[in-house]
Amino acid sequence: MKTLIENARSGKITPLIKTVAKKENISQKILAKLIAEGKVVIPANSGRDILTPCGIGKSLQVKINANLGTSPDKSNLKDEIKKLKTAIQFGADTVMDLSVGGDIKKVQKYLLKHSSIPLGTVPIYEATIHATKKYGSFLKMTRDDILDVLTSQAKNGVDFFTIHSGVTKKTLQSLKQSPRLMGIVSRGGAITASWITKNKKENPLFEYFDDVIQIAKKYDITLSLGDGLRPGAISDATDKSQIEELKLLGFLAKKALRAGVQVMIEGPGHVPINQIQKNIELQKRYCNEAPFYVLGPLVTDSGMGYDHITAAIGSSIAAYHGADFICFVTPAEHVKLPDLEDIKLGVIASRIAAHSADLAKGNKTAWAKDTAISKARKKRNWIKQIEMSLDPHKIKQERAASKPKTTDVCTMCGEFCSMKLMDSLKI
Amino acid sequence: MKTLIENARSGKITPLIKTVAKKENISQKILAKLIAEGKVVIPANSGRDILTPCGIGKSLQVKINANLGTSPDKSNLKDEIKKLKTAIQFGADTVMDLSVGGDIKKVQKYLLKHSSIPLGTVPIYEATIHATKKYGSFLKMTRDDILDVLTSQAKNGVDFFTIHSGVTKKTLQSLKQSPRLMGIVSRGGAITASWITKNKKENPLFEYFDDVIQIAKKYDITLSLGDGLRPGAISDATDKSQIEELKLLGFLAKKALRAGVQVMIEGPGHVPINQIQKNIELQKRYCNEAPFYVLGPLVTDSGMGYDHITAAIGSSIAAYHGADFICFVTPAEHVKLPDLEDIKLGVIASRIAAHSADLAKGNKTAWAKDTAISKARKKRNWIKQIEMSLDPHKIKQERAASKPKTTDVCTMCGEFCSMKLMDSLKI
Numbered sequence: 001m002k003t004l005i006e007n008a009r010s011g012k013i014t015p016l017i018k019t020v021a022k023k024e025n026i027s028q029k030i031l032a033k034l035i036a037e038g039k040v041v042i043p044a045n046s047g048r049d050i051l052t053p054c055g056i057g058k059s060l061q062v063k064i065n066a067n068l069g070t071s072p073d074k075s076n077l078k079d080e081i082k083k084l085k086t087a088i089q090f091g092a093d094t095v096m097d098l099s100v101g102g103d104i105k106k107v108q109k110y111l112l113k114h115s116s117i118p119l120g121t122v123p124i125y126e127a128t129i130h131a132t133k134k135y136g137s138f139l140k141m142t143r144d145d146i147l148d149v150l151t152s153q154a155k156n157g158v159d160f161f162t163i164h165s166g167v168t169k170k171t172l173q174s175l176k177q178s179p180r181l182m183g184i185v186s187r188g189g190a191i192t193a194s195w196i197t198k199n200k201k202e203n204p205l206f207e208y209f210d211d212v213i214q215i216a217k218k219y220d221i222t223l224s225l226g227d228g229l230r231p232g233a234i235s236d237a238t239d240k241s242q243i244e245e246l247k248l249l250g251f252l253a254k255k256a257l258r259a260g261v262q263v264m265i266e267g268p269g270h271v272p273i274n275q276i277q278k279n280i281e282l283q284k285r286y287c288n289e290a291p292f293y294v295l296g297p298l299v300t301d302s303g304m305g306y307d308h309i310t311a312a313i314g315s316s317i318a319a320y321h322g323a324d325f326i327c328f329v330t331p332a333e334h335v336k337l338p339d340l341e342d343i344k345l346g347v348i349a350s351r352i353a354a355h356s357a358d359l360a361k362g363n364k365t366a367w368a369k370d371t372a373i374s375k376a377r378k379k380r381n382w383i384k385q386i387e388m389s390l391d392p393h394k395i396k397q398e399r400a401a402s403k404p405k406t407t408d409v410c411t412m413c414g415e416f417c418s419m420k421l422m423d424s425l426k427i
Numbered sequence: 428m429k430t431l432i433e434n435a436r437s438g439k440i441t442p443l444i445k446t447v448a449k450k451e452n453i454s455q456k457i458l459a460k461l462i463a464e465g466k467v468v469i470p471a472n473s474g475r476d477i478l479t480p481c482g483i484g485k486s487l488q489v490k491i492n493a494n495l496g497t498s499p500d501k502s503n504l505k506d507e508i509k510k511l512k513t514a515i516q517f518g519a520d521t522v523m524d525l526s527v528g529g530d531i532k533k534v535q536k537y538l539l540k541h542s543s544i545p546l547g548t549v550p551i552y553e554a555t556i557h558a559t560k561k562y563g564s565f566l567k568m569t570r571d572d573i574l575d576v577l578t579s580q581a582k583n584g585v586d587f588f589t590i591h592s593g594v595t596k597k598t599l600q601s602l603k604q605s606p607r608l609m610g611i612v613s614r615g616g617a618i619t620a621s622w623i624t625k626n627k628k629e630n631p632l633f634e635y636f637d638d639v640i641q642i643a644k645k646y647d648i649t650l651s652l653g654d655g656l657r658p659g660a661i662s663d664a665t666d667k668s669q670i671e672e673l674k675l676l677g678f679l680a681k682k683a684l685r686a687g688v689q690v691m692i693e694g695p696g697h698v699p700i701n702q703i704q705k706n707i708e709l710q711k712r713y714c715n716e717a718p719f720y721v722l723g724p725l726v727t728d729s730g731m732g733y734d735h736i737t738a739a740i741g742s743s744i745a746a747y748h749g750a751d752f753i754c755f756v757t758p759a760e761h762v763k764l765p766d767l768e769d770i771k772l773g774v775i776a777s778r779i780a781a782h783s784a785d786l787a788k789g790n791k792t793a794w795a796k797d798t799a800i801s802k803a804r805k806k807r808n809w810i811k812q813i814e815m816s817l818d819p820h821k822i823k824q825e826r827a828a829s830k831p832k833t834t835d836v837c838t839m840c841g842e843f844c845s846m847k848l849m850d851s852l853k854i
Contacts (some may be wrong), residue, residue: 009599072841233801273787290759297781301797336829337838356726370728374660402763411764414499418617
């Protein structure tokens with residue numbers, strides 16, 4: 001069976017292309033061309049039917065991902081299903097299952113069954129858990145252990161894989177030569193770096209990247225090349241190791257693309273505002289305009305407890321400058337595994353970032369939404385304003401708890417509502 | 428008695444200049460020069476002792492303001508004192524009392540008594556309330572009514588006044604000629620526009636601006652020239668009326684500066700990300716680099732319930748490009764009068780914006796803070812990380828409610844903590 005890229009290259013407009021073109025208000029032909037060139041991906045395992053697929057990349061609206069998943073300390077299947085529903089309700093375009101605790105196979109299958117949107121994983125996590133059980137240490141996992149997990153997850157229907165192929169003997173050497181404040185802060189990156197260093201062997205996901213491509217190709221899985229060396233402090237941002245890895249990811253992306261496998265690139269991390277535009281430009285240049293999936297970036301290290309805000313700042317700027325896909329960050333970042341409320345706040349903050357970047361880039365759908373809300377506000381049409389808001393339930397409750405004497409205004413200004421005052425003037 | 432500007436011009440280093448220079452780690456001479464040129468202000472009524480004064484403007488750290496005050500629907504003195512304490516606790520540099528409900532004189536006096544930081548007002552609000560009581564309508568207030576309020580507030584010790592002198596017959600004409608989606612959304616702007624239109628007279632705060640200057644001068648009050656015509660929807664951003672008013676404010680700022688009165692300029696409003704830099708550049712050009720006090724800007728109209736986030740995005744970008752002073756926006760914006768929790772979230776979001784801009788501009792104090800937090804994170808020193816965080820109480824509670832089995836990590840990754848894994852490697 002042909003992959004989406006192969007179909008796009010041969011000019012075939014598949015149902016997925018039709019659906020996404022319609023949703024994005026873009027011509028099917030142009031979309032197919034962008035897919036063929038590797039500038040847009042539509043993550044969708046060929047063995048799974050996704051109710052609400054999405055396109056990610058050039059000329060499309062910015063998309064957002066919500067991370068779900070258990071940890072060694074917290075693993076409850078029901079919680080994960082609730083988190084999935086919350087993420088979808090508040091507007092996540094995709095989710096990732098990052099489970100590393102409990103019965104992770106079961107969680108993965110359940111999430112896949114219940115997810116109406118694309119679902120990604122980081123297969124090295126499952127391989128790590130299996131090896132820890134099988135050998136007593138993840139350091140003992142083999143190439144086959146890893147590839148077996150990829151195949152099994154592919155069969156289960158996972159739509160995109162984060163693969164840390166950029167953490168290699170060479171890039172770790174680069175890290176040693178140019179030390180950092182925070183070293184490696186990526187969980188997959190640290191696992192891989194530990195494996196390479198303790199075993200004195202090359203990263204199997206780099207050495208056998210062609211096998212990874214073959215598995216991805218068979219199930220039409222999108223590869224998301226992970227930035228295991230992403231900066232975890234603003235003072236580490238845009239350093240030698242990060243850029244070395246980025247170049248390597250660009251090289252691997254070309255390989256995948258040539259094979260007809262969709263690919264995107266993951267990006268930082270912690271980056272001060274003044275370096276964000278440069279980061280996006282470098283990624284676009286080194287990775288041939290492959291879709292850029294940013295993890296924030298967080299614009300300060302000191303947002304603990306409020307990192308959904310530090311990430312919303314960074315990701316809105318990143319997306320304005322060309323990042324295509326925003327991984328949410330929740331208020332729980334640097335503190336704990338996110339709970340339901342964290343998931344909600346993370347999704348909402350990312351939605352704001354994505355939407356504000358779409359506005360800044362002149363996206364018509366985004367502008368139509370803001371115009372409609374402002375018109376309702378001008379008319380003091382509270383029902384419509386609330387209906388179109390990010391969180392109607394919360395705002396309804398708040399209005400009910402803070403009732404103005406005159407019902408068409410709010411308790412901020414009461415009778416001195418500027419909208420109301422202006423109504424009586426002919427300006 | 429000489430004003431701060433007059434002292435600075437004559438080379439006298441006053442105690443205020445000493446305090447601020449020390450806090451900002453800048454030479455007293457340079458600071459005095461910036462004050463003399465009108466590029467930095469230190470809002471401080473000569474009749475009031477401020478425990479924690481602050482400088483606002485060029486070469487200084489970005490400052491933030493929190494709005495307090497009653498409304499016709501909600502007015503409780505105790506609530507306002509609690510809000511003041513919360514604002515100061517979470518890092519507001521100044522507060523404004525925007526009361527328009529209840530016994531506003533009493534609230535103002537209480538807040539002035541309890542505020543360790545500079546306090547500003549919008550005197551037209553008090554004049555509006557008085558006139559409504561005295562004549563049955565604020566439209567009947569006179570020039571003297573307005574100037575009397577200024578004098579009385581000045582005597583009480585108010586440190587800075589927002590004055591909407593830019594809403595004039597001419598700028599309203601401009602608004603009529605280039606209609607907007609949202610018209611006027613500034614409360615002071617709408618009150619002034621109503622007064623001008625119904626009375627067919629010029630705005631007294633424009634016509635008698637020299638009197639305003641004289642009152643300000645007598646008490647060394649800083650004028651904050653309000654943008655009554657600020658855009659209230661992104662589709663109104665950077666339009667003719669906004670720019671006309673900005674130019675007028677620049678002209679008035681020069682007048683105040685010449686008279687030895689400190690002055691800053693207020694700015695938008697709702698502005699899409701792609702127009703923020705331009706807005707700052709225009710302000711700096713038209714207003715001779717007077718400190719720029721931004722109200723957000725909100726980067727989308729659709730953030731209702733979460734506008735502390737839409738504002739944090741806008742104000743961090745604005746401050747990075749040169750805005751000096753950020754007015755907080757709370758989650759209650761467009762919904763209701765903010766409560767205690769809203770004040771807290773608004774201050775925290777603005778602090779993040781100000782700090783991330785300081786980092787992006789290379790401010791050493793800001794970098795030292797992030798470096799210290801990252802070092803504590805690397806060492807998994809939770810006590811220090813939490814101590815240095817924006818909201819230690821919240822994070823302590825969350826850690827306690829989500830306890831990891833191994834106490835040096837968190838429940839996000841548990842034993843797979845990247846910091847911990849990396850500890851055992853020599854990278």
